[in-house]
Amino acid sequence: MLPEKSHVLNFENTEIAFRDQSNASLRQAYQLFRLMNNKTLVCIGKHLVSFAMAIHFPVKNILRKTIYRHFVGGMSIEDCSVTISRLANRHVFSILDYAQEGEESEAAFNATFREIIRTIEFAQHNPAVPFSVFKITGIARFDLLAKVSSGSVLTDVEAAEYRQVEERVDAIFRRGYELDVPVMVDAEETWIQPVLDEMVMRLMAKYNGKKAIVQNTYQMYRHDSVERIKKHHQMALEGGFRFGLKIVRGAYMEKERARAIEKGYPSPIQPDKESTDCDFNGIIHYFIDHLESIDFMVATHNEESIRLLASLIDARELLRNHPGIYFSQLYGMSDHITYNLAEQGYNVAKYVPYGAVKTMMPYLFRRAEENSSVKGQSSRELKMIHTEMKRRRS
Numbered sequence: 001m002l003p004e005k006s007h008v009l010n011f012e013n014t015e016i017a018f019r020d021q022s023n024a025s026l027r028q029a030y031q032l033f034r035l036m037n038n039k040t041l042v043c044i045g046k047h048l049v050s051f052a053m054a055i056h057f058p059v060k061n062i063l064r065k066t067i068y069r070h071f072v073g074g075m076s077i078e079d080c081s082v083t084i085s086r087l088a089n090r091h092v093f094s095i096l097d098y099a100q101e102g103e104e105s106e107a108a109f110n111a112t113f114r115e116i117i118r119t120i121e122f123a124q125h126n127p128a129v130p131f132s133v134f135k136i137t138g139i140a141r142f143d144l145l146a147k148v149s150s151g152s153v154l155t156d157v158e159a160a161e162y163r164q165v166e167e168r169v170d171a172i173f174r175r176g177y178e179l180d181v182p183v184m185v186d187a188e189e190t191w192i193q194p195v196l197d198e199m200v201m202r203l204m205a206k207y208n209g210k211k212a213i214v215q216n217t218y219q220m221y222r223h224d225s226v227e228r229i230k231k232h233h234q235m236a237l238e239g240g241f242r243f244g245l246k247i248v249r250g251a252y253m254e255k256e257r258a259r260a261i262e263k264g265y266p267s268p269i270q271p272d273k274e275s276t277d278c279d280f281n282g283i284i285h286y287f288i289d290h291l292e293s294i295d296f297m298v299a300t301h302n303e304e305s306i307r308l309l310a311s312l313i314d315a316r317e318l319l320r321n322h323p324g325i326y327f328s329q330l331y332g333m334s335d336h337i338t339y340n341l342a343e344q345g346y347n348v349a350k351y352v353p354y355g356a357v358k359t360m361m362p363y364l365f366r367r368a369e370e371n372s373s374v375k376g377q378s379s380r381e382l383k384m385i386h387t388e389m390k391r392r393r394s
C-alpha cells in the first residue's frame, strides 16, 4: 500500500552501503554469511559451540574473530566508540545495547543495571547516540517476571525480589528523565510481557510529559499488538503524556508457537507472515496519522516496510529527520538499507550490542538463525556483499 506519489528509495547502491569496509573485511563478511546461510550448519554449529563453551574448550577466540566481530561493537562502551564515530561520519546514529542474557543472580542484575545507567550517561554527552535501550530480563529473573505476569501470588521473598526489580526499572527511566535521554525497553516472550507492559506504561505516565523518555516495544507477529498499541496510545492521550514506542516483527516465533502447543493454549502469533506484514505496515499509517502524540521507531530489515515509511514521510512533506521518527537496523546487518537511508537524510540508527563473548551467545545464535535459509537460496546480505565485491573487481 505505497502512497501514490511514492518516492522510490534505492537500496541497491552497494558502494554507499559498504564504503567503510576494506576488501579484507568484505571478504570475511562474505565467508561468514555464506556459512550462516546453511541452516543445517547453523543448527549443528549452535549445539557444538554451546557444548564447547560448557566444557571450557577454547572456542571464544574463534568466535571473537568471526561472528562476534561482525555483529558486536565490543566488550565495553569504550570499545564501541570507534564504531559509533564511524557510523556518525555517515550520519548514522547508534544505540548502545548492553546484551547480557541468561544471568540469574542479584549481583549480575545489579552489575547490568549499573551498566545500563552508564549507557544513558554516555548518550547524554554524545549526539550520535540519541537513545538508550535495555531488556528487563537483564535486570530481573525470567521466572519471577513470568509468575507476576500470570497473576500468581508471590511469596514474601519473591515480593521483596520483585520490589527490587521495580526499583531498578524506575531508576533507569529516572536517569533517562534527569539527563533527557529517551530509553526504550525491548519486547520479550509473551508470557512475561504483561508485567513489562504494566511497568513501562506506569513509568511512561510518570516520566513522559511532552517528551517520550520512556518507550515500549511491540512485536507485530503477535495478533493482538495493533489492539495493544491503540489501547496504550489511548492511555497516553487520557493521561496527557507522550506515547513512545518501537515496532519490530518479533524474534521468538518458534519458541512462542512451541510453548502454545506444549501448554495447549491458542498461539499468540499471527497465522502467517502476510498477517504480520499487514499489521506491521498498517500500524505505520496509524503512527503517521498521530504524530502529534506519538514518537516511534520502525526497527526492521524489511525493505517494503522501510520504503512505505520513507514514502509516507515524503508524501506528507514531513522532515526526513523528523525528531519523532526513526528507522533502525542491527549492527552487522542490512548496511545497504541503513547507509542509503542516511544518505537520503532520514533518521536511522544502528543497534550496537556489546558485552562479553559468552553472554552474547544467545544474541549471536539469533542472528545466525535469522540469516540462514532452509531452501539454500542466498540471503539478501550475501547477494549485496557479492555485488559489491564484483563491483570493486570490475
Ligand SMILES: Cc1cc2nc3c(=O)[nH]c(=O)nc-3n(C[C@H](O)[C@H](O)[C@H](O)COP(=O)(O)OP(=O)(O)OC[C@H]3O[C@@H](n4cnc5c(N)ncnc54)[C@H](O)[C@@H]3O)c2cc1C
Residues within 6 Å of the ligand: 185, 186, 187, 188, 217, 219, 221, 248, 249, 250, 251, 252, 253, 269, 270, 271, 272, 273, 274, 276, 299, 300, 301, 302, 328, 329, 330, 351
Ligand atoms: C533495531 C532492532 C531492534 C529489535 N528489537 C527487538 C525486540 O525488542 N524484541 C524482539 O522480539 N525482536 C527485536 N528485533 C528483532 C525483530 O523482531 C525481527 O526478528 C527481525 O528484525 C526480523 O524481522 P524483519 O522485520 O527485519 O524482517 P522480515 O524478514 O520481513 O521478517 C521476519 C520476521 O517476520 C515474522 N514471521 C516470519 N514468518 C512468519 C510466519 N510464518 N508467521 C508470522 N510471522 C512470521 C517473524 O517475526 C520474523 O522474525 C529487533 C530488530 C531490530 C532491527
